Amino acid sequence: MSSSLDQFIDLRGITCPMAFVKARLFLDECASEEIAGILVDKTKSNDPLPRSIEALGHYLLSVTQVGTLEELQELYPHDASPFPETSLQLMLIKVQVKK
Numbered sequence: 001m002s003s004s005l006d007q008f009i010d011l012r013g014i015t016c017p018m019a020f021v022k023a024r025l026f027l028d029e030c031a032s033e034e035i036a037g038i039l040v041d042k043t044k045s046n047d048p049l050p051r052s053i054e055a056l057g058h059y060l061l062s063v064t065q066v067g068t069l070e071e072l073q074e075l076y077p078h079d080a081s082p083f084p085e086t087s088l089q090l091m092l093i094k095v096q097v098k099k
Helices: 018-029 047-053 067-074
Strands: 007-010 035-041 059-068 087-096
Touching: 007 018, 018 035, 018 047, 035 047, 047 059, 047 087, 059 067, 067 087
Parallel strands: 007 035
Antiparallel strands: 035 087, 059 087
Protein backbone atom coordinates (compact mmCIF):
# COMPACT_ATOMS: atom_id res chain seq x y z
CA MET A 1 0.00 0.00 0.00
CA SER A 2 2.55 2.58 1.07
CA SER A 3 4.95 1.68 -1.72
CA SER A 4 2.76 4.11 -3.67
CA LEU A 5 3.62 6.98 -1.32
CA ASP A 6 5.28 9.90 -3.07
CA GLN A 7 6.09 11.73 0.19
CA PHE A 8 6.31 10.69 3.84
CA ILE A 9 6.68 12.50 7.16
CA ASP A 10 7.23 11.01 10.61
CA LEU A 11 5.55 13.13 13.28
CA ARG A 12 5.91 10.69 16.18
CA GLY A 13 6.28 12.49 19.47
CA ILE A 14 4.38 15.55 18.24
CA THR A 15 0.74 16.14 19.18
CA CYS A 16 -1.88 18.56 17.93
CA PRO A 17 -1.99 21.43 17.47
CA MET A 18 1.71 21.30 16.48
CA ALA A 19 1.20 18.03 14.56
CA PHE A 20 -1.43 19.78 12.45
CA VAL A 21 0.90 22.73 11.81
CA LYS A 22 3.75 20.45 10.72
CA ALA A 23 1.41 18.28 8.60
CA ARG A 24 0.02 21.37 6.89
CA LEU A 25 3.49 22.74 6.11
CA PHE A 26 4.50 19.30 4.79
CA LEU A 27 1.41 19.05 2.57
CA ASP A 28 1.97 22.61 1.30
CA GLU A 29 5.38 21.45 0.02
CA CYS A 30 3.93 18.41 -1.77
CA ALA A 31 2.87 18.64 -5.40
CA SER A 32 -0.78 18.41 -6.37
CA GLU A 33 -1.99 14.81 -6.79
CA GLU A 34 0.95 13.33 -4.86
CA ILE A 35 0.16 10.60 -2.34
CA ALA A 36 1.51 11.58 1.08
CA GLY A 37 1.86 9.54 4.26
CA ILE A 38 1.77 11.15 7.69
CA LEU A 39 2.76 9.03 10.68
CA VAL A 40 1.61 10.28 14.10
CA ASP A 41 1.15 8.91 17.59
CA LYS A 42 -2.33 7.53 18.18
CA THR A 43 -3.40 9.92 20.93
CA LYS A 44 -6.64 11.63 21.83
CA SER A 45 -5.18 15.01 20.84
CA ASN A 46 -4.23 13.68 17.38
CA ASP A 47 -7.62 12.04 16.70
CA PRO A 48 -9.01 15.13 14.87
CA LEU A 49 -5.95 15.37 12.60
CA PRO A 50 -7.39 13.41 9.64
CA ARG A 51 -10.55 15.57 9.64
CA SER A 52 -8.45 18.73 9.87
CA ILE A 53 -6.35 17.63 6.90
CA GLU A 54 -9.50 16.85 4.94
CA ALA A 55 -10.90 20.29 5.85
CA LEU A 56 -7.86 21.82 4.10
CA GLY A 57 -9.21 20.32 0.87
CA HIS A 58 -6.99 17.26 0.61
CA TYR A 59 -8.48 13.84 -0.17
CA LEU A 60 -8.20 11.38 2.73
CA LEU A 61 -7.31 7.95 1.29
CA SER A 62 -6.97 6.00 4.54
CA VAL A 63 -6.30 6.19 8.25
CA THR A 64 -4.64 3.04 9.52
CA GLN A 65 -3.95 2.29 13.16
CA VAL A 66 -0.56 0.65 13.59
CA GLY A 67 0.07 -1.47 16.68
CA THR A 68 3.17 -3.48 15.84
CA LEU A 69 6.45 -3.01 14.01
CA GLU A 70 5.39 -5.70 11.53
CA GLU A 71 2.24 -3.75 10.62
CA LEU A 72 4.29 -0.61 10.11
CA GLN A 73 6.79 -2.45 7.91
CA GLU A 74 3.90 -3.70 5.75
CA LEU A 75 2.56 -0.16 5.38
CA TYR A 76 5.94 1.52 4.94
CA PRO A 77 8.45 -1.11 3.77
CA HIS A 78 11.04 1.32 2.37
CA ASP A 79 13.12 1.61 5.53
CA ALA A 80 12.12 0.15 8.88
CA SER A 81 15.26 1.35 10.64
CA PRO A 82 13.64 4.56 11.99
CA PHE A 83 11.03 2.43 13.72
CA PRO A 84 12.79 0.34 16.40
CA GLU A 85 9.79 -0.10 18.71
CA THR A 86 8.20 -3.53 18.84
CA SER A 87 4.90 -2.26 20.25
CA LEU A 88 3.48 0.90 18.70
CA GLN A 89 0.40 3.05 19.04
CA LEU A 90 0.54 4.95 15.77
CA MET A 91 -1.76 6.21 13.05
CA LEU A 92 -0.72 6.36 9.38
CA ILE A 93 -2.74 8.93 7.45
CA LYS A 94 -2.61 8.51 3.68
CA VAL A 95 -3.63 11.63 1.74
CA GLN A 96 -3.92 12.66 -1.89
CA VAL A 97 -2.70 16.25 -2.05
CA LYS A 98 -5.09 18.73 -3.65
CA LYS A 99 -4.04 22.25 -4.55
